[in-house]
Amino acid sequence: MHPTKSLKGLKSDLLLNKKIVVAVTSSIAAIEAPKLMRELIRHGAEVHCIMTEETKDIIGKYALEFGCGNEVIDKITGKIEHVSIYNECDGMIIFPATANIISKVSLNIADNIVNTTAMMFLEKKPIIIAPSMHQNMLDTVKGHLKNLSEKRNVHVMNSKLEEEKAKAISIEEVVNLTILVFSDKKAEKERKKVLILGGGTVEPIDKVRVITNLSSGKTCFSLSESFCKAGYHVEVIKGLGKDVPYYIKSYEVLTANSMLKKALEVGKDFDIIISCAAISDYTPEITIDGKIDSEISEQTLKLVKTPKVLNELRKKFPKKIIIGYKAEYGLNNEELTEKALDRLNKYNLNLIIANDLSKHYFGDDSTEVFFITKKSIEREYGSKNKISEKIVEIVNKL
Structure with missing residues (x-):
C-alpha cells in the first residue's frame, strides 16, 4: 500500500x-x-x-x-x-x-x-x-x-x-x-453544523490597556479539528489565542459583548453551539478615550458584570444543543463537579466540561476533565485532541 x-x-x-x-x-x-x-x-x-x-x-x-x-x-x-x-x-x-x-x-x-x-x-x-x-x-x-x-x-x-x-x-x-x-455542496448542506466559541476575550481600560486572560486557544483548535474530521460543518467565533485550522471558517472578535453578539447573530444556522472560550466576567464601567497618564500614582477601576453568554444563548435558542465549559482553580473534585452541575442546570445545558486550572493551566497540551450531563459524570485524562475526540463521541449520542 x-x-x-x-x-x-x-x-x-x-x-x-x-x-x-x-x-x-x-x-x-x-x-x-x-x-x-x-x-x-x-x-x-x-x-x-x-x-x-x-x-x-x-x-x-x-x-x-x-x-x-x-x-x-x-x-x-x-x-x-x-x-x-x-x-x-x-x-x-x-x-x-x-x-x-x-x-x-x-x-x-x-x-x-x-x-x-x-x-x-x-x-x-x-x-x-x-x-x-x-x-x-x-x-x-x-x-x-x-x-x-x-x-x-x-x-x-x-x-x-x-x-x-x-x-x-x-x-x-x-x-x-x-x-x-x-x-x-449537497453533502455540505446535510452535515450537522457546529459553532464553537473559543480563545480569550479582551476588555479595554483605555485605548492602550486591556483586561484579558491567558487562554491559549488550543482547546478551540482541537475541538474544531475533531468535529470537522468527524464530518460536521464547523465554524468558529474566536478571540485571542491560537488560530483555528485554515480550512475552517472563523470570525474574529475581541470583547465578551462582541463574542455574544456574533454568536446570537450566526447561531441560528447551527445545530450545536459549544462555548470553550475564556470569556471575561467583568469589564470596566467606563473606557477612557485616550491613554491614562502613567505618572498618576493610583487608579481605581470600577468593573461591571458582562452578560453570561451561555445564559443568553439558551434564552435565544431553547431547542439547540448547547455545551459549556467550567474552569475553576484549586478545588477538589467534588467541589468542581458540584459547581459545574449547578451551571449545567442553571443554563439548561446538554453537556458541561469541567476542569481545574491548578492541575493543568492554560496552554497545557494535556488536561483532566469531567464530562457532566444531567444523567452522568465521567472523568477523563489525556491530550486535548483525545478529549476533543471524546466530546465528539458524546455529542453523537445526544
Missing part, C-alpha cells in the same frame, strides 16, 4: 470522492507540489499528477509520485492521456503556473501535456491557476490572467508579491480554495 493511502481523510472528508489532477510546471515553486498533493489527500481527495518536460529540471517524477501516490504522466502517447484524465478527474489545479503555461492556455495553444489537458477542462470543469514567476513577467501576462479569470469555472489566484517576485500561493490557500470549489 502506498503511504498516501494512510493519509486519506486524516484532516477531513471535505474532498472525499473527488479526483483532482495537479499539473506541475517549471517554476522553482514546483518543489512544493508534493506537499500540496498530500494536503489534498488529507482532506479525502484522490490526486493524479501531470508535469511538463521542463519541470524535470526542477523536481523529479519520483518526488511527485511520492506526493500523489499515483504514476506521474509527462507526455501524451497513444493512450490519449489528456482525454482519460479529463474523463476521470473532477477538476484541475495548475501549481505552480508559469508565464509560459498561462499564456499558452489563454491563447488555446496545446503543445504539451499540461496545456493540452487544460484545453480539455477549460469552461467544462473547474481549473485553479496558481501563478509563480518574477513580477515583471506577471505584469506581462496580466491580460492573459484576466482573460482566463473571465472564463467559466476558472479560478485565478493572486500571487504573493515579495522581493520583485510573484511567489507561489501558500499550500493552505490553494487547498482552501480547492475545498470551496470542489466540495460536495
Whole structure:
C-alpha cells in the first residue's frame, strides 16, 4: 500500500470522492507540489499528477509520485492521456503556473501535456491557476490572467508579491480554495453544523490597556479539528489565542459583548453551539478615550458584570444543543463537579466540561476533565485532541 493511502481523510472528508489532477510546471515553486498533493489527500481527495518536460529540471517524477501516490504522466502517447484524465478527474489545479503555461492556455495553444489537458477542462470543469514567476513577467501576462479569470469555472489566484517576485500561493490557500470549489455542496448542506466559541476575550481600560486572560486557544483548535474530521460543518467565533485550522471558517472578535453578539447573530444556522472560550466576567464601567497618564500614582477601576453568554444563548435558542465549559482553580473534585452541575442546570445545558486550572493551566497540551450531563459524570485524562475526540463521541449520542 502506498503511504498516501494512510493519509486519506486524516484532516477531513471535505474532498472525499473527488479526483483532482495537479499539473506541475517549471517554476522553482514546483518543489512544493508534493506537499500540496498530500494536503489534498488529507482532506479525502484522490490526486493524479501531470508535469511538463521542463519541470524535470526542477523536481523529479519520483518526488511527485511520492506526493500523489499515483504514476506521474509527462507526455501524451497513444493512450490519449489528456482525454482519460479529463474523463476521470473532477477538476484541475495548475501549481505552480508559469508565464509560459498561462499564456499558452489563454491563447488555446496545446503543445504539451499540461496545456493540452487544460484545453480539455477549460469552461467544462473547474481549473485553479496558481501563478509563480518574477513580477515583471506577471505584469506581462496580466491580460492573459484576466482573460482566463473571465472564463467559466476558472479560478485565478493572486500571487504573493515579495522581493520583485510573484511567489507561489501558500499550500493552505490553494487547498482552501480547492475545498470551496470542489466540495460536495449537497453533502455540505446535510452535515450537522457546529459553532464553537473559543480563545480569550479582551476588555479595554483605555485605548492602550486591556483586561484579558491567558487562554491559549488550543482547546478551540482541537475541538474544531475533531468535529470537522468527524464530518460536521464547523465554524468558529474566536478571540485571542491560537488560530483555528485554515480550512475552517472563523470570525474574529475581541470583547465578551462582541463574542455574544456574533454568536446570537450566526447561531441560528447551527445545530450545536459549544462555548470553550475564556470569556471575561467583568469589564470596566467606563473606557477612557485616550491613554491614562502613567505618572498618576493610583487608579481605581470600577468593573461591571458582562452578560453570561451561555445564559443568553439558551434564552435565544431553547431547542439547540448547547455545551459549556467550567474552569475553576484549586478545588477538589467534588467541589468542581458540584459547581459545574449547578451551571449545567442553571443554563439548561446538554453537556458541561469541567476542569481545574491548578492541575493543568492554560496552554497545557494535556488536561483532566469531567464530562457532566444531567444523567452522568465521567472523568477523563489525556491530550486535548483525545478529549476533543471524546466530546465528539458524546455529542453523537445526544
